[in-house]
Amino acid sequence: MVDLKTQYENMREEINRAVLEVIDSTEYINGPAVKRFQAELEQYLQVNHVIPCANGTDALQIALMALDLEPGAEVIVPAFTYVATAEVIALLRLTPVLVDVEEDTFNIDLEQVRTAIGPRTRAIVPVHLFGQSADMEPLLQLAEQHRLYLVEDNAQAMGSDYRFSDGTVRKTGTMGHIGCTSFFPSKNLGCYGDGGAMMTNDAAMAQRLRMIANHGQSQLYHHAIVGVNSRLDSIQAAVLSIKLKRLEQYNANRRRAADYYDAAFGEVPQLRIPVRSPYSTHVFHQYTLVLREGDRDALRQYLAERGIPAMIYYPIPLYKQQAFAGYWAGGELPVTEYLCRRVISLPMHSELNPAQQDQIIEAVKSFFK
Ligand SMILES: Cc1ncc(COP(=O)(O)O)c(C=O)c1O
Numbered sequence: 001m002v003d004l005k006t007q008y009e010n011m012r013e014e015i016n017r018a019v020l021e022v023i024d025s026t027e028y029i030n031g032p033a034v035k036r037f038q039a040e041l042e043q044y045l046q047v048n049h050v051i052p053c054a055n056g057t058d059a060l061q062i063a064l065m066a067l068d069l070e071p072g073a074e075v076i077v078p079a080f081t082y083v084a085t086a087e088v089i090a091l092l093r094l095t096p097v098l099v100d101v102e103e104d105t106f107n108i109d110l111e112q113v114r115t116a117i118g119p120r121t122r123a124i125v126p127v128h129l130f131g132q133s134a135d136m137e138p139l140l141q142l143a144e145q146h147r148l149y150l151v152e153d154n155a156q157a158m159g160s161d162y163r164f165s166d167g168t169v170r171k172t173g174t175m176g177h178i179g180c181t182s183f184f185p186s187k188n189l190g191c192y193g194d195g196g197a198m199m200t201n202d203a204a205m206a207q208r209l210r211m212i213a214n215h216g217q218s219q220l221y222h223h224a225i226v227g228v229n230s231r232l233d234s235i236q237a238a239v240l241s242i243k244l245k246r247l248e249q250y251n252a253n254r255r256r257a258a259d260y261y262d263a264a265f266g267e268v269p270q271l272r273i274p275v276r277s278p279y280s281t282h283v284f285h286q287y288t289l290v291l292r293e294g295d296r297d298a299l300r301q302y303l304a305e306r307g308i309p310a311m312i313y314y315p316i317p318l319y320k321q322q323a324f325a326g327y328w329a330g331g332e333l334p335v336t337e338y339l340c341r342r343v344i345s346l347p348m349h350s351e352l353n354p355a356q357q358d359q360i361i362e363a364v365k366s367f368f369k
Contacts, residue, residue: 001309002186002349010351011242018238031234037241041197044244047174049206051198052232053213056155056182059196061088062230063151063178064123066208069094073122078108079318079336081127085153086318089125090327097121098319100333104275106288106343107134109335114142123149126176128157130288130313130345131188131254133172133280136162140175150176154199156285158189159251163279172280173199178209183232183240186349188254188283189247191236250350254284257352261287264361270294270368286313287348296344299367306363311345 008015022033034052041050053059064075071093077086079098089096099112108126124143126134136152143150154160154173158181161169173179181187183195198209208225211218216227232240243250262273272290276282291299296312303310317336319328346360 001311001345001347003351004185004190006351007349011246014242015239018242019235022234022238025234028234029231031237033234033241034232034237037232037237037244038197040241040244041199044247045171045174045199047171047179047199048201048203049199049209051200051206051209051213052237053196053198053230054232055194055230056153056180056184056187056196057084057088058213058228058230059180059182059198060084060125060151060153061091062209062212062228063180063198064088064092064094065212065228066178066205067123067149067151069122072120074116074118074120075123075125076108076113076116076121077125077318078127078129079333080106080314080339081129081153081318082155082314083318083321083323084155085125085127086324090324094122095120096318096324096327098317098324098327098333100335101129101339103335103338105132105134105277106130106339107132107277108139110135110138110142112333113139117142117146117148121146121148123151125151125153127153127155128160128172128280130274131157131160131283131285132274132277133157133160133162135277135279136170136172136175137164137279143176149178152176152179154179155182155184155187155196157283158187159247160283161281174201177202178205183236188251188285189240189243191239191243193233193236195232195236195240196230197232251283253350253352254348255282257348257357258282258284258287260354260357261346261361264357265289265364268365268368271364284348286345288313288343288345290339291342291344294368296342299364300344302367303360303363308360308363309347312343313345314343315340
């Protein structure tokens with residue numbers, strides 16, 4: 001699905017040098033490499049504060065801890081997402097309220113959010129799924145109107161731009177009260193292990209997030225609040241600094257690969273190519289097709305037999321996962337159900353070339369012949 005080896009080969013010298021420098025420095029935790037990367041990401045995202053942490057799931061957890069919500073408070077999340085988004089809500093003894101998504105963009109459906117808001121609702125966590133921003137402007141208005149927190153899960157859309165109706169452009173992850181991201185190796189901006197970060201423009205919130213990620217202290221051995229231990233290590237930060245310089249190029253490569261797939265699959269009546277929303281650029285963390293007709297699992301099997309990987313993101317609605325059974329009152333979310341049965345993601349990464357794509361395209365098309 002990804003080709004991290006070729007990507008590394010293209011910058012091997014630079015990476016090796018940077019990693020060895022960190023090892024040589026012995027400043028493995030919170031060293032200058034972390035501070036440098038933090039400042040570079042703030043600059044790139046045009047956000048006041050980036051708070052690095054150990055992974056994207058921690059970023060979401062720390063963000064929700066920082067909101068200091070009462071037990072049982074409701075947090076609205078899409079049912080069609082990676083488990084981490086809802087997991088941290090349940091972990092903190094809050095109540096995930098799973099809502100349906102839009103069929104075309106796969107992102108949280110504004111009207112479903114509106115309907116789900118009740119007296120115990122405290123926050124909304126939209127996910128910028130597969131590389132494209134949720135429609136933030138109306139969501140921000142809704143959040144403000146109901147005095148709700150808005151926490152963005154930007155694990156899959158690093159580098160994507162959202163355009164407001166007045167023409168203002170903002171990076172995903174910088175529009176809500178807090179943005180969260182993951183630097184898992186296969187992400188658009190990924191390191192060589194685990195990593196994550198939170199983003200905010202609010203100085204007081206930044207201070208709180210930083211404290212929670214560091215055992216609730218801002219002064220050594222003075223623990224003002226209950227926190228966790230969640231750090232981005234210096235080696236990962238050094239790798240991320242090198243890859244951040246290339247992120248725009250990586251995302252352009254992904255878009256070019258998506259265009260190439262689109263041109264081939266646009267004419268296959270059984271397939272729906274990814275919809276690009278007018279308010280967001282798409283950074284194609286995933287290239288996800290919807291099978292209008294035909295057996296999706298048979299297609300995946302057919303591709304596997306020809307040595308072509310394909311993944312199902314996501315096969316089961318979150319409310320049907322055993323772990324979340326307690327939050328499900330019954331009743332299905334029709335779009336989530338439909339997508340879980342019909343989506344298939346093809347190989348997508350910054351090193352994908354037309355020759356590889358031709359092979360994939362040929363195999364997919366031959367399935368429908
Ligand atoms: C939408 C979404 N949220 C959260 C995460 C969690 O990130 P991590 O794996 O770094 O904990 C991921 C990625 O794995 C993700 O895709």
